[in-house]
Structure formats: C-alpha cells, structure tokens
Amino acid sequence: MSTTELTRPERVAVARLQAMLELLPTALDRELAPAGLTAFEYTLLEALAEADEHRLRLSALAARTNASLPRLSRVVTGLERKHLVTRTPCPADARATNAVLTPSGLRTYRDSRPLHAAAVRGMVLDALDAADVDDLARLTLAILTRLDPRGRLTVTGDAASAACAADPAASPEQCPADPPACPADPAA
Amino acid sequence: MSTTELTRPERVAVARLQAMLELLPTALDRELAPAGLTAFEYTLLEALAEADEHRLRLSALAARTNASLPRLSRVVTGLERKHLVTRTPCPADARATNAVLTPSGLRTYRDSRPLHAAAVRGMVLDALDAADVDDLARLTLAILTRLDPRGRLTVTGDAASAACAADPAASPEQCPADPPACPADPAA
DNA sequence: CCCCCATGCTTGTATCTGCAACTATTTGCT
C-alpha cells in the first residue's frame, strides 16, 4: 500500500464516488426546482423549521449546513426577497443576525417536503435496502470525520459530536450549539 | 414505507450524504490547487492520458466525465490557454473536435498524480478499510444506476455497461465508446 | 478608560456552471 498508487478497487470506488459527486447535486436541484427552491435553500428552510422559534443565527445556520458565511449571507438575501425568511438583529449581540422563518416560509417548507422526500427516494434510497442505508451512514460518517471543516468534528473526537455536526436531521437541539443560541423573542 | 416520510436511519444517511456532497468537492479542489488544477481539470487530463493517442472527442470526454458539453468546452478552452491540451479538428467528421494532450499536459498530469492520490487517500480512502471500499463501490454504483444521465446506463441495463459509464478508471477501452472513436492521426 | 484583537456579517471581484440560442455539419427519408 504505497503512498502514491491506488489499488484497482480503490480506483473503481473513487471514480464512482466522483461521478456521483458530479451528478447528484445538480440532479437534486432539478427535482426540487418545481418548488422554486434549490436543494441548499431547502436545507436552510429545514434547519430553521426544526430550530427553536424557527430562528437561528446566521453563523449557526452556516455551521449546520456546511456553508461558508458569505455564501449563506447571499442565499438568505435571496430567501428574504422571496419572503420566506427575514433577518432580525440579535438583541443580545448587536453583531449577530437571526434568520427567522416567515409563516410563508414554513408553509413553503412543509409543502416542499414530499417533493424533497420523493427526490431523495428516487435518486438514492430506492436503490438501497435497509442494510445499504446503514452502510451509507457508516461510510459517510467515516469520510466526514476526515473532512473536518475547522475543528467542529475532531475537537472532541467523540462519535456523538461528529454525528451531531453531520446530522442536522438526527437531533439538532442536542448539539453543543456552536454559539450560545441567541435570545429568541425580543418582543416578549 | 410510505412515499412521503423518511425513516430515521434514512434521514441520518441522507443528511450525511448531503454534508459530504457539500464538503468533498471543494476540499478536493483546494488540495489540488497547488498543482494549478481543479479536480475536474485533473479528471480531464486523466481521461486524455489514458486515451488512445492522448486524444478524445469533446463529446466523448464530456460523457466520460459526466459534464455538460458547454461546460467541457469552456474548461478545455482554459486548458488550451495553459497549453495543456490543444483542439484539433476531426478529419472524419467536420463537426467534431478532438482534445489532444500536449507533452506539457502529459507532464502536468503525471506530476499531479501523487498529489491527487494523496488528496483522495487523505480525504476518503484512509477512513476506510478494504471492505468499506467495496461497500463504497457497491453503493455508488447502485445510486449512479438510478441517476442515469441520459440512457447511457439503463439503455442496456446490464451491469457491465453501467460499470463502464461509472468507471473510466476501470477499463475505458472496453467501453462501447459512445462515438466510434474519431480517427486519430491526420498527418500519417 | 483605552487600545487591540477576535467575532459576525456583508460586499467586491473573479470564476464557474447551466440553460438556451445559434452555427455548422451529417444523416435519413423521399
């Protein structure tokens, strides 16, 4: 196992992985297009819908969705233009901004869920049985642990923390909550 | 297994897959940056280096790399600007254009291989054992078969054809060769 | 109390990508 040459099974796996990396994101976006959303926008709405008060700091949202802050900022601007979210300043920290799901945004998210589920089923899950799904979860976790955007995964090194960063769908509220979770209700 | 709701293991697997889809491509590009290449450019050079006479029609190149023709055209233009490939008209079909690897391009590809291998190892393979690699190959094939860019995979439906389209690294010369492989040497 | 640095976010710029429209060439049908 030299450091330069890959074995044949490795080359096969990597080539297929690369093909999937090339095809899956654009295919997902196309299937979600009827809802007027990109896959990434859907992910944002999902994160907000699951969040307490439907409200999350931009940096927290960026961390959960593995997006850079510049990117997130612009996408949120786009969602604001569509009246699906609003920006509200954080009373506790004037630097921070909360993204808040509007009623319309929540409705859009809920309306899009079946479409999203169908897309994911049609392109990924229908090709796999239950054991395959477990394998997929295992392999992706192993790979994600090595990708480690900043120290979010390896700082602690424990599987729970890794699973948290990788699985916004699993149990988002039990995560360490990167920032101390900005106060939610300024009007109360 | 209703058509709307996903099970929890499914959500976990999908969330991790999505995270990987978000992080892996940009991470690969960053690791390959020292070579002055994007991951996609490297893939193109690899395909040409493995091709007969280091020469491939643009449409064949696009098919092998799962890229759209417009995208490929522009990237090839970029590689031409760097003197890594040249465009040569196909004598047999005046519509077609061959991309040909220059000596400099071949050198660049060979020089970049260790860097690419190290990147792939560091971000993917080192996280997996031999059995995991097999699982990865199996899962990605299953998913790719359902993605099916045009009918390239399912037209025949047999595993060999699917493997061919998904595995340029496996045995590119045994593939059906989408176009009849344009004549190579106009000067001979 | 003030200065320095870290944090949170936004924006300018360059590049990339997809889609659609367009040109040129080949193929098939009559």
Added chain:
DNA sequence: AGCAAATAGTTGCAGATACAAGCATGGGGG
C-alpha cells in the same frame, strides 16, 4: 438530389460560489 431532423460545439446571459477585504461590535489586558 433535396429537405428535415439529429449531432457537435460554441457562446450569451443569468445565477451561484469562493476568496479576500471591509465594517461594525464585543471582550480583554494595560
């Protein structure tokens, strides 16, 4: 032949992203 449809590539245009720079606020030492 002659014309319609398919194929091969290129390009205009709009939208998206990364990187770097910039701006404002917060948190500590001196």
